[in-house]
Amino acid sequence: MRESSTELMVDLPAESNVTDLLITQHKRAPKAPLYAVKTDGIWKDVSADSFLEQVRALAKGLLARGVQPGDSVAVMSKTRYEWTLADLAIWFAGAVTVPIYETSSAHQVSFILKDSAAVVVLVENEEKAAVVRQAAPEAQLVLMNYDDGAASFASLASDGQSVSDEVLESARSSRVLEDVASLVYTSGTTGHPKGCEITHGNFALFAVNTIEFLPELLKQENARTLMFLPLAHVLARAVQLVCLGAGVKLGHTSNAAELLDDLAAYKPTFLLVVPRIFEKIYSTASQKAEAAGKGRIFRAADATAVAYSKALDAAARGGNGPSLLLRARHALFDRVLYPKLRGVFGGEVVHTVSGASPLSEHLTHFFRGAGINVLEGYGLTESTAPCTANTVSLTRVGSVGIPMPGTTIRVDDEGEIQVNGVGVFKGYHNNDVANEESFTEDGFFRTGDLGSLDEDGFLRITGRKKDLLVTAGGKNVAPAPLEEKLREHPLVAHALVVGDNRPFVAALVTLDGDALDNWVNANGADASGASSAGSSGGVLSSAALRAELQTAVDAANELVSRAEQIRKFDILDTEFTVDSGYLTPTLKLKKAAVLTGYREAVEKLYS
Known part of the structure; x- marks a missing residue:
């Protein structure tokens, strides 16, 4: 059995919780922009002051509607600013967030609401409300907008005026690191969804440690990112909290037709991306080149980018870096072709984080060689977010990196990857059988994935045990x-x-x-x-x-x-x-x- 660990870089008081990320950031820079919201095609900043005020108002509204610390509140919406407001408001009320994918059927919604015992459901619009009503006619619904009406954010905030600051603070501070912050139901490639109990400690410790683990992304001046992955997925929410803790300005978009325009206007400095995005961009660029009679040039640029990236990998292991000839070829394409690829991401992205599924080595090398560094990581819902990742200074293409701070990765004699650390969830909700099957006697989570660790502690994924x-x-x-x-x-x-x-x-x-x-x-x-x-x-x-x-x-x-x-x-x-x-x-x-x-x-x- 091989094992690799990374020491915890930042610890937190046991009595703290994930809302302290916002409290601390607000104290540090109350007027600084935390978020950007697109209104009528224009991105407008939202300061920490304004965001905290909106969160507190909605949290008071939830308390006024009968939500108690420890209760579950569900959210069914596409990725948008209001999702973020809802998440923090639920936590300020001391409650547990239950995300539901906006594409879920009434059958799926019914199971999640029943299993989580959600007392309120926040929904994006009337279309989602109709699905929830079909799934759970008795559910208390709130529309995630500020239109007039008894079931809206506006009325929720209005009801909250009857709740004192002291009552709100009592609810907010009632949760500690070991308490459950969110019940995240696995979207599942097979079988029935299971509710993963993600704690305040899972989220908060991941956030503060990732800031120190990836400073080139998160500590640069005017850092900003655009979130377009579903916030119902734990990875997107975990990264969002990292941005909150680091003071990175975050925008949201969920309209695929507007994504390229949003990237061009927002100009993120780094991105969280899934492999299908890279595959689509590469495919489109390749086909356009072929259609324009420039296929040979594109293939040469492709080969140069891959060779250049591989040479960087070799240099990182003590070998020779790019040759003078390769540097010259790379410099040529860096003037005529690579900038167009970088422009697809907005023009200012240098680093991307890729997760959710494997990205081929060829594409990782290609984009890295073209000036878009791809930091591939690995994780599951049960590990809250990545439990391993490549960093800017420690990258090995083809691997999913080294353990995140406070994490130990080991591979058993059958090749299964097991993980223990600050991100590993508390357990499956209402499912003792699954918990018994999923944890070893010494507390490691059995991922079900197969892999290997090299001599430097980099993890490679070779397959899935059940696949x-x-x-x-x-x-x-x-x-x-x-x-x-x-x-x-x-x-x-x-x-x-x-x-x-x-x-x-x-x-x-x-x-x-x-x-x-x-x-x-x-x-x-x-x-x-x-x-x-x-x-x-x-x-x-x-x-x-x-x-x-x-x-x-x-x-x-x-x-x-x-x-x-x-x-x-x-x-x-x-x-x-x-x-x-x-x-x-x-x-x-x-x-x-x-x-x-x-x-x-x-x-x-x-x-």
Whole structure:
């Protein structure tokens, strides 16, 4: 068994709680902007003074509506400023936040509200309210706006005027580090959601230690970031609290159609990103270059960025850095192409944090070489946020970094990753059986993921224990590396490797719609009539398309032994979405759902 640890950098008094991050920041700089809100297309700053005033008013309103310290209050909304207000207000009232993904069905909402015993539900709009009413007709609803009406933030704040400052402070200070701050239900790629009890200590200790762990991102002057991941996900909320503790100005956006415009206007200095964003940006850039007859130039720039990043990695291990020739090539592309890529992120981003699912080494090297440093980390809902991460000074591409401060990572004899530390949750809510199965006798959480630790304590993820395929011939196959490699191809949106109890390994892929349109336009008649077919069916039957995708399969097969290679693949005439039920809100593939929904497609591979 191998083990790696990082010492805690900052400790907190046991009697403190997560709201002290706001109290401390307000005392430090009451007039400084903590948030930015887009109103009529213009970003307007919100000072610590103003934010604290709004939080206190809503917290008093919750107390006036009967919420008691320790009660649960649910929030169902897209990512927006009001979500942040709600979260802090719930904590100031001494209550427990229960996030619900805005895309949740009435069935899912019903389970979460019942399991958490939420006494109030804060909803984004009437559409979400209708879902909650269907799920729980008796629920006390509050709309997250300041319009007139009995069920709104305006009326909540008005009701709170009857609550004294002393009563509010008593409720706020009643919670301590060991108390539960949030019940976060796993979005789940399989099975029924489980409520993870995330404590004030989990959130607060992660926040103050991350500030010291990543000072290049969080302590720079005028640091700012734009949050577009769902705040119902624990990672987004944990990072939001890091920003609060560091005084980093935070904006929110959730409209995918406006994301690029928002990045250009807001100009963040760092970003929290999921791999699908990187994959989409790379795919779009590659296809545009090909369509403009500049594919050769793009491929040269790609190779240069990757080589440059790999040379930086070698230098960090004591080897030689980029050669003079490589530096010259890199400098050329840094004038003519890389700035356009950086411009997609707003032009001022230097560092990004990637999480939620694995990012391929190729893309990590590519973006790093192009001037967008990707700090990949690893964590689960049960670890609150990343339990490992690469830092600016300690980066090893292909790994998910070293343990976060106050965290120990170990890999058992079967290759399973186990974690212990300040971020590890208290346990599953109302689920003693799951708790007994998930923790070792000495208190380590069994992640279910497989990995390895190198000699310097960097963790690499090799697969998921439950995802391991065992072919009919008895060969164990980890699908994750194959799927990651397939997704590197610009045309591939998602990939699912199958083969459990089958004679060989196969794959189902879906295609990126924009990339496919560009490919058809570029290939014309070579697409075997696809360009004139007027439907995706014509494209999918194209021999040229299958030949193009076979190159992606061949590249993936180079990673594994012959027995593990993909022997057949098929293309699904669809794009997986959150609404379809095949993606989690953080854009991870729900493999069990796909295997159920596309059972016939899987059977066809083996017919």
